Amino acid sequence: MAPSPTGRFHLGSARTALFDYLLARKTGGQFILRLEDTDRKRFVPGSEEEIMRSLDWLGITPDESPLHGGKFGPYRQTERREIYQARANELVQKGFAYPCFCTPERLEQSRKEQEARKVDRVRYDGLCRALDPSEAAKRVASGEKYVIRFKMPHEGSTIAHDHLRGDIVTENKFLDDNVILKSDGLPTYHLAAMVDDHEMQITHVLRGSEWLPSFPLHVNIVRAFGWDEPVWIHLSLFLKPSGKGKLSKRESAEAMKDGHTVFVDDMKDLGYTPEGVLNWIALMGWGVAEDDVMSLEEMIQRFNIDTLTPSPAAVNFQRLDHFNGAHIRLLSDADLSARIKPYFVAAGLPVEEEALMKIAPLIRERLVTLDDCFTFASFFFKEDVSPNRDDLIAKGLDAQQSAEIAKKTYEVFSALTDFSHQTAEAPMREYVEGSGLSASQVFGVIRVAVTGQKISPPLFESMEIIGREKVLARLQNAVTVLERM
RNA sequence: GCCCCCAUCGUCUAGUGGACUAGGACGCAGCCCUUUCAAGGCUACGACCGGGGUUCGAAUCCCCGUGGGGGCACCA
Numbered sequence: 114m115a116p117s118p119t120g121r122f123h124l125g126s127a128r129t130a131l132f133d134y135l136l137a138r139k140t141g142g143q144f145i146l147r148l149e150d151t152d153r154k155r156f157v158p159g160s161e162e163e164i165m166r167s168l169d170w171l172g173i174t175p176d177e178s179p180l181h182g183g184k185f186g187p188y189r190q191t192e193r194r195e196i197y198q199a200r201a202n203e204l205v206q207k208g209f210a211y212p213c214f215c216t217p218e219r220l221e222q223s224r225k226e227q228e229a230r231k232v233d234r235v236r237y238d239g240l241c242r243a244l245d246p247s248e249a250a251k252r253v254a255s256g257e258k259y260v261i262r263f264k265m266p267h268e269g270s271t272i273a274h275d276h277l278r279g280d281i282v283t284e285n286k287f288l289d290d291n292v293i294l295k296s297d298g299l300p301t302y303h304l305a306a307m308v309d310d311h312e313m314q315i316t317h318v319l320r321g322s323e324w325l326p327s328f329p330l331h332v333n334i335v336r337a338f339g340w341d342e343p344v345w346i347h348l349s350l351f352l353k354p355s356g357k358g359k360l361s362k363r364e365s366a367e368a369m370k371d372g373h374t375v376f377v378d379d380m381k382d383l384g385y386t387p388e389g390v391l392n393w394i395a396l397m398g399w400g401v402a403e404d405d406v407m408s409l410e411e412m413i414q415r416f417n418i419d420t421l422t423p424s425p426a427a428v429n430f431q432r433l434d435h436f437n438g439a440h441i442r443l444l445s446d447a448d449l450s451a452r453i454k455p456y457f458v459a460a461g462l463p464v465e466e467e468a469l470m471k472i473a474p475l476i477r478e479r480l481v482t483l484d485d486c487f488t489f490a491s492f493f494f495k496e497d498v499s500p501n502r503d504d505l506i507a508k509g510l511d512a513q514q515s516a517e518i519a520k521k522t523y524e525v526f527s528a529l530t531d532f533s534h535q536t537a538e539a540p541m542r543e544y545v546e547g548s549g550l551s552a553s554q555v556f557g558v559i560r561v562a563v564t565g566q567k568i569s570p571p572l573f574e575s576m577e578i579i580g581r582e583k584v585l586a587r588l589q590n591a592v593t594v595l596e597r598m
Numbered sequence: 599g600c601c602c603c604c605a606u607c608g609u610c611u612a613g614u615g616g617a618c619u620a621g622g623a624c625g626c627a628g629c630c631c632u633u634u635c636a637a638g639g640c641u642a643c644g645a646c647c648g649g650g651g652u653u654c655g656a657a658u659c660c661c662c663g664u665g666g667g668g669g670c671a672c673c674a
Binding site: 213359557 | 602
């Protein structure tokens with residue numbers, strides 16, 4: 114993959130990276146990260162690090178990259194400028210490109226003129242294309258500022274082949290003489306990517322379909338060099354959840370409002386797992402008929418570029434939640450414990466590993482995101498809970514009757530020789546039977562008394578983990594709260 | 599405006615001329631399970647954009663509309 118360090122690493126880039134990775138693993142190829150940093154004006158410090166950090170977190174670390182090296186380096190385009198300059202000159206030499214001395218001011222003027230004439234497509238007017246090559250060479254040698262433009266044929270048409278979309282035919286008269294080498298000596302994407310893809314022996318180019326319009330230019334460049342073409346695949350675009358317009362980085366604020374994000378680097382903090390995120394983005398632009406909850410391994414096995422889909426896909430965060438929850442449920446006790454521990458630590462709670470191992474199976478199927486563990490299990494680690502008085506009063510009963518339940522429970526638990534969920538539940542069931550109360554009423558009071566909340570993991574298993582001493586204290590406290598008036 | 603791409607349930611998708619009464623998943627609704635919340639199981643609702651062809655036969659192939667998306671930089 115070849116992102117540019119001009120902003121944050123988002124969903125779309127992650128999906129491209131994933132497909133690149135899957136293809137490489139599937140075919141025994143290399144997954145390469147190349148940084149397209151030729152636009153120094155838009156360079157954002159820290160974004161290179163964010164790209165690599167995000168890839169690592171997702172679990173799809175590149176085989177070759179600026180960080181890991183590789184035999185086709187360097188992997189940062191600004192470190193390869195001589196290569197592009199040589200290649201650009203080669204094209205000029207062969208008559209496929211030409212130096213252009215037009216100033217930005219002249220270009221701007223030409224653009225305005227064309228707009229005034231209401232031409233269909235504003236483009237370079239070809240002034241320097243008409244220059245005599247030896248004359249142009251002289252001006253270059255004299256130190257005059259210039260760019261190099263690709264000499265697009267005026268006649269005929271270009272047939273570019275996309276693996277998903279078939280032949281894409283464009284009449285050359287609609288094409289422009291694009292700049293391939295800028296006046297600062299750095300190449301534009303068009304040249305840099307084509308040269309690097311060739312030099313680095315890239316077999317498959319997977320990129321977003323926003324590149325389709327410049328696709329003819331790219332194949333013309335490759336053909337001008339006489340190189341073999343890679344397999345081109347233009348992936349479907351990600352659309353906003355509404356389906357109206359492509360997912361942009363501006364969407365982040367919108368997504369953030371309901372606990373979502375389009376930036377991979379933010380996913381971890383929101384409680385998402387790499388497995389869930391990967392599974393989610395994999396299924397946008399890739400058609401899998403059934404059994405769509407997959408591990409990375411399974412994705413590798415099932416991946417096939419023939420099953421990629423070309424139509425735009427609206428992102429659906431509810432689906433992310435679904436896949437995240439599904440993958441959390443697949444986690445072992447040890448794995449889940451390790452992943453939720455940081456949330457308690459961050460809250461300053463005294464977490465114990467052994468307790469965490471017992472809690473994991475109790476909350477696993479209740480978590481949508483990992484940080485949900487806090488709402489479900491923080492009461493385990495607190496010294497006391499502070500139940501709301503109204504919550505302590507069972508449905509259909511009054512405070513006094515509810516207090517009776519807590520007292521009775523206190524007695525039952527106190528009398529136990531051994532306190533486990535089995536030994537505690539049996540006598541409580543008997544009590545419910547003989548009391549004329551419902552299980553829901555009795556256990557509801559205990560739940561709020563012991564956990565401080567109306568919703569909790571299974572009651573008796575939870576109490577076993579908390580331990581009799583604390584349970585009794587919390588029951589006692591509940592009675593106090595209920596009898597206070 | 600011009601060029602390009604796309605078109606199956608609300609969303610992600612399966613489907614490559616007959617096996618389609620169009621399958622799965624998310625979401626939504628109901629039921630079951632149940633001490634809460636989930637998870638799980640079952641059921642319901644729900645789509646081939648329109649019109650012409652081609653063919654014995656079109657969701658599938660072709661054309662034209664329409665709709666949606668993308669692109670028109672010394673950005674990627």
